[in-house]
Amino acid sequence: MPWGTLSSPSVPHNFLGLEPRRSSLRASRFVVLPVPYDSTTSYKSGTREGPSAIIAASRHMEEYDPELQDEPCRHGIHTLAELEPHTGDPAVMVERVATAVRRLARRGKCVVMLGGEHSITVGGVKGFLPTSPDLAVLYLDAHADLRDEYLGTRYNHGCGARRIAELCPLVQVGIRSMSREEAHYVAERKxxxxPWDAATPAVEAIPQVLAALPGPDVYVSIDLDVLDPSLMAAVGTPEPGGMGWQGLLALMRAVSRARRIVGFDLCELCPGEGPVACAYTAATLAYKLMGYVASNGELSGGGSPAQQRRA
Ligand SMILES: [Mn+2]
Incomplete structure (x- = not known):
């Protein structure tokens, strides 16, 4: 039916509240995949509320980005329906995510996955490997997530990075919490x-990240607890001593210029644990990343013209 005839004026229920012209799947370079999955978390639960809180907050953001002097949404942002959680075996959920992401990767889309707990990232990475066989993963988190098994499953959110390291190169930033077993694994597997702390300023850390990241294709996974709890209290497992907003943006700006970010995720927002500013911060971060990816031309995200036509 014609747009806006039933309740006008109206703001559509999708990321950024975009009208159909800028949010159809076919025309959009970015596809938001909400994954309200929260099954293996160990401390505070509630990350299943994360995707809907981020999308709700995004509908109040400005489309214009003063830093980029552009409206990144002109590249199109499609918001998919929430992926149904499988609350039995976490390994099944990983495969479900992988299947959804693989379909989008084949269509040349830059996938923006919103969690949900961080174990879903393994599915995101698996989904991109067929189209990006040289993929590397940039993993931002307060926690190493390198346990081989935790609480009875190898797909616990504390094991995600370990599963990824078994698939492709992994580079971690912002880690400030790990077990002795994980420390041994880090040393053994190199x-x-x-480090991202007061002793290692961003100007020193960013070149180290780029030197460690093989290219050209990169998947970026951001556990929101990589940010300091003073900025991001709404996470299930907060750790003091985290990254700041400007530092995180500086890192993302540099990575998007030097590599091709094929997709990214924001995980572990637990809206009930903090002020509403946290959901808004997460939504802004997602849109900032889309802007960085889009502003770096054909090198970043998107896909070949043939892939775009197939979409
Ligand atoms: Mn974490």
Whole structure:
């Protein structure tokens, strides 16, 4: 039916509240995949509320980005329906995510996955490997997530990075919490963990991240607890001493210029644990990343013209 005839004026229920012209699947370069999955979390639960809180907050954001002097949404942002959680075996949920992401990757879309707990990232990475066989993963988190098994499953959110390291190169940033077992694994496998603290300013850390990241294709996974709890209290497992907003943006700006970000995820927002500013911060971060990816031309995200036509 014609747009806006039933309740006008109206703001559509999708990321950024975009009208159909800028949010159809076919025309959109970015596809938001909400994954309200929260099954293996160990401390505070509630990340299943994360995707809907981020999308609700995004509908109040400005479309114009003063830093980029552009409206990144002109590249199109399609919001998919929430992926149905499988609350039995977490391994089944990983495969469900992988299947959804693989379909979008084949259509040349830059996938923006909103969690949900961080174990879903393994599915995101698996979904991109067929189209990006040289994929590397940039993993931003307060926690190493390198346990081989936790609470009875190898797909617990504390094991995600370990499963990814078994698939492709993994570079971690912002880690400030791990077990002795994980520390041994890091040393044995020589997992690059770039420190991000007062002793290592961003100007020193960013070149280290780029040097450690093989290219050209990169999947970026952001556990929101990588940010300091003073900025991002709404997470299930907060850790003091985290990244700041400007530093995180500086890193993302640099990575998007130097590599092709094929997709990314924001995980672990637990809206009930913090002020509403946290959901808004997460939504802004997602849109900032889309802007960085889009502003770096054909090198970043998107896909070949043939892939775009197939979409
Ligand atoms: Mn974490």
């Amino acid at each position: 997992i690059p963990i770039i």
